[in-house]
Amino acid sequence: MDPFFTSSPSFTFSLLLLLAMASTGVLATTFTFVNRCDYTVWPGILANANSPTLDSTGFELPQQTARTFQAPTGWSGRFWARTGCSFDGSGSGSCTTGDCGSGQVECNGAGAAPPATLAEFTLGTGGQDFYDVSLVDGYNLPVFVEGTGGSGQCASTGCSTDLNRMCPTELRVGDGDACKSACEAFGTPEYCCSGAYATPNTCSPSVYSQMFKAACPKSYSYAYDDATSTFTCTGADYTVTFCPSSPSQKSSRDSTTPMTATPSQGAATAGSDPGFTYSNSGAGLGGAVSGSGTGAGTGTGAGSGTGAGEAMLADGSWLAGLAMGDSPRAVPLPTLHSLTASAALFILLSYLYL
Template identity: 65%
Template sequence: MVSSFSLFISLILLSLAKGIQGATFTVVNRCQSTIWPGILANAGSQPLDSTGFELPSGETRTFQAPPSWSGRFWGRTGCQFDPSTNQGTCLTGDCGSNQIECNGQNAKPPATLAEFTVAPAGGQDYYDVSLVDGYNLPIVVEPMGGSGGTCSSTGCVTDLNRRCPSELRVGSGAACNSACEAFGTPEYCCSGEFGSPDTCKPSRYSEMFKSACPRAYSYAYDDASSTFTCSGADYMITFCPSSTSQKSANVGPLSISATTGSDNGPTESGDGPLGINTSWLPNFVTGSSSSPIPSSSSWTWPFMIASAYLLFSSF
């Protein structure tokens, strides 16, 4: 009877383990060069193991976030850091700390953001990829092993730097501003008299972003098609997930419609209006038929079932 009781306790602890642990974030660099990801924990959330680090091409790094953690990840490019002091600056996504570690500093726009709110035990996580602060790198967020809600991949795989209109382009094309960053007017920034969902509508520039990246936030109130939820998941954040989008040679700037509100979304075949595949299959990021990074829940449930069998067969 003692062994049966121990098995029962183990079963309960395993079922609660995911909620206690929070979520694991695996950051993957598939870009052709080194990037320097930055991490910012929101107010009230403890910082993760690092707030900024070097990530060479092809490498990964994993972080464990506690329950109720919220914050954002982004990539910095063109960084120059003194190896003896770790001090320096970045061409895009710089966080203003003048160090590899961002130390609570936010990304300087334009930067593509992956944003998360990890739920307490039994709740739903919220996540999105945002172009509200502009764009500097393609990002895909893939939930691993979760369930419920709108638990699917999201992100922006299109290389918007190659397609950025001249009025939004930063420098020689290292990044692409949002209309708010470029022009600073209330109608683009959803501020002042435009500070509500009823008054701030998609602009021709946000529609441009939306047509290229249908699942990413294109402006401040783009919630309905851009916020995703999942329970009990870990998350893989992949920079430059598509080699096709990084190597396309003959790519012109995105066309901007003179009117807004037109249907520029993906077709039923899964191809967006720019010929970018948006079917978002689970193996999209990995480029293989199986995921290279197993979720913790992939072994938890079989073990729980076996434990339950042993428990009840012992009575």
């Protein structure tokens, strides 16, 4: 009898599934965390509900080192860096900023205590990824996100300005360790976009979120800032860099010049992009462009343009330097990553006509 009809249905289905997966080109996404700060950070990882936990939920990342993780398609969650951490030999301890409250290096399903700069991702299943850098929960250090190897707009995003040096006194944490959001500092509905202010029409950017937006125009500055702050890419790997304009400016925060909350400053122009060049003095203050939607990673709007100041990351020069003892880029998931559709079809036809 013709082998086509005697083949195991389950095996044939598996090969067809293999062909389908190969045709999409990507079975997992690689996240590379790079620490350019002049001090150690402890990144935290929180997967959203119904997303699997990655290989770690929190780890130590010394200065000038990198570490990679892989996430399956469809994964969603957030990353951040904890600073000023102290852990004993058993791994017990706490952090000055971004602490997840677990009392351990691993966050074990707990999120960052604000203020903390967040990198948020929702990976598409055969479609677009959505990503952003959010200051909605405040800010503790510069974060930059870059996608490589993908298709689509794939714009880099983040906040490379040291907001701690410009943080208004009423938002400042400690000696300039972090900068609170207005919601965290004052807790009122108009600052938190809650209660009667829980819609894009009723919650406008505050003077404080306008200052955040002016300094970091591609980052989320308040809850309804989707239009200029959510970015998309398909089939990319991502690099999350802490303190992208090395070295970090933590050591110079004693000479801080706070921002002044004055609403008379000029408004930012929608779609404008001053770039990501680090500035000790900060950008001019301005208004934020409000969008619509229900939070980071779930909107459909994508930003445009790429930052000029940190395009150096795109040429791979930093990642190429990981050979200097840094953690290597993770080995891709088994050879299915490089399997082409034609190769999968050849396997299928070879089996069927044995």
